[in-house]
Amino acid sequence: MADPTGSAASDESHESDTDWRRLEEFELTPILSAALDAFHELGYHGTTVREVARRVGVTVPALYYHHNSKEGLLIALLELSTSDVLARAHAADTDGGDDPVRRLANVIEAIVLRMTTRARLAALEGEVRYLSTENRQRYREVRKGIEEVVLRIVQDGTASGDFDVDDPAETTRALLGMCQSIPRWYHAEGTLSPEEVAKKYAAIALKTVGAH
Structure with missing residues (x-):
């Protein structure tokens, strides 16, 4: 079996094998880009609609024409971000074929690449x-x-004997929880690249499920 945490495409790999690993510049509208900057620098609670409008160079009424509130800006960013992760997770899962080990490694890698990049x-x-x-x-x-994507893989791997898991649902929550914690400590200027972090977390995930 090929190394499930490897990123090099094999001769048999199809185009999507690299597609879900490639994260291009995320296209945001000027308003959403300014809101993301403000939320990052000031926190959601410390950001005002007036501050976002100032950064964009528009009036507050003009901003409200596109997004009806500060919360509207936040949910728009969250939905864009999370939908992107979901699409990449599906592509990574499909790329693993019928092998639960490869599927899980791929999906964790896809999630972590997004969390770091x-x-x-x-x-x-x-x-x-x-x-x-x-x-x-x-x-x-x-x-x-x-x-659901991760849970289905854990259940399939447990049923096939590739994983040794007593509680697939709780194990899935643990795997996703460790991925969600990454933004709390990861810095692009650190010693680990996104690809290195993704490989490490894929390996940790496979050990967590007792992959054979």
Whole structure:
């Protein structure tokens, strides 16, 4: 079996093998880009709509024409970010074929690459507590999709005997929890590249599920 944490494409790999690993510059509107900068520097609670409008160079009413509130800016960024992760997780899962070991390594790698390469967007998940009940539910529905991808792989690997897991659901939450903690400590100027972190976390995930 090929190294499940390797990033080099084999002769048999199809095009998507590199697609989900490649994170291009994320396209944001000027308003959302300014909001992301402000949230990163000042925190959600410390950011005002007036501050975002000032950074963009528009009036507050003009900003409200596109997003009806500060919370609207936050949920728009969260949905863009999380939907991107979900799409990459699906592609990484598909790329693993019928091998649960490869599938899990791929998906964890895809998630971690996003957490490190787009750390500022990933860090916004810590601001979910400020969302209204309705918007929190919208966000959770997309997050649930990512959890379901990983859970299905853990269940398949357990059923096939490739994994040694007593509680697939709890194990899935543990795997995703360790990935979600990355923005708290990762810095692009640090000693580890996104690819190195992704490989390490994929290896940790495989040990966690007792991959044979």
